[in-house]
Amino acid sequence: MISAREVVERAGVDVNILINRLTSAARAELSAVYRYTILTAYPLGFADEELRQILKDIRDEDRHHFDALVSRIYELDGGLPDDIRQFLESRHAPPEDRAADAQDPVTTLIEDVRRAVHPYGGLRDLTEGKDQRTYLLAQAILNEKIEHQAWLEEFLGAGPPGRFHRGFRGRSPFLTRLTSTPKGTEPPA
Template structure:
């Protein structure tokens, strides 16, 4: 662990144990969402489903990237992931993004997707609020993830007809905000 990193975050007034709890729960949400989005994406079929599949795939891959970017910070601050995968799943900051009862209902699937993204936006906003001006590295990471989660939410909400967001699907690029943390 980066002992000085934790020390400096503590000295800035951040409750590092609470921060670690949030980071670990959000890491769980990212990994479990990656898993559930894999199932959702596989079921996006037919004329309506195929139109959403590419966006769901980008969100899925970026959620995996978010998990990968969070893990080093968790360990830098003296935290660790649970040893048991089931325990890790069950502490997720967000509920499971389960396949709807009727997997052919694309609108219900979009509601699952947009609700998962909205939960993520809330979680990273909380981390940003906790670390702003105090823990620059965690803040920068959480803000990068937040930017991508907001884009995901906007993509799915537009498909639900909730109005224009001004965001456009990225072509050939994943995790433009988080990629610097994956090197």
């Protein structure tokens, strides 16, 4: 039986580069989950419960993104270090400006979400027409990142209204379409 890695290699993708990009994206997602967890637990001067809920929803979706990225890394015969400290180390991580966070946390969060979009465009470009599974995964996460930006912008009154749908936020609707098992096709217990 041919492995996913072999299929992707035969399609012309350098799988080592792909795994490195997926790993970098997974690292960013896990870091975001950690950051949003802290922001929702620690009051940074915004007492608005609506913002706190938005951050929790983004955190939940970022956790789903991390899980999906890690699954794809292993499908491609890649792996992650057992030591989380080793996983989170990045020679390419820009220094963070925590002073800006304290001054205007919502604006800083919007900028963080805007930056989080870029790796997924690169993943799409790398895999378009060659690795449909990774391409669709990157597209789904990209769509959700754009939604995160819209939620925060709407909260600030800077974006179009109508994105605050309870039951939609936090559930990774684009990603779930790729990872869910259709009803009636569950494996026997």
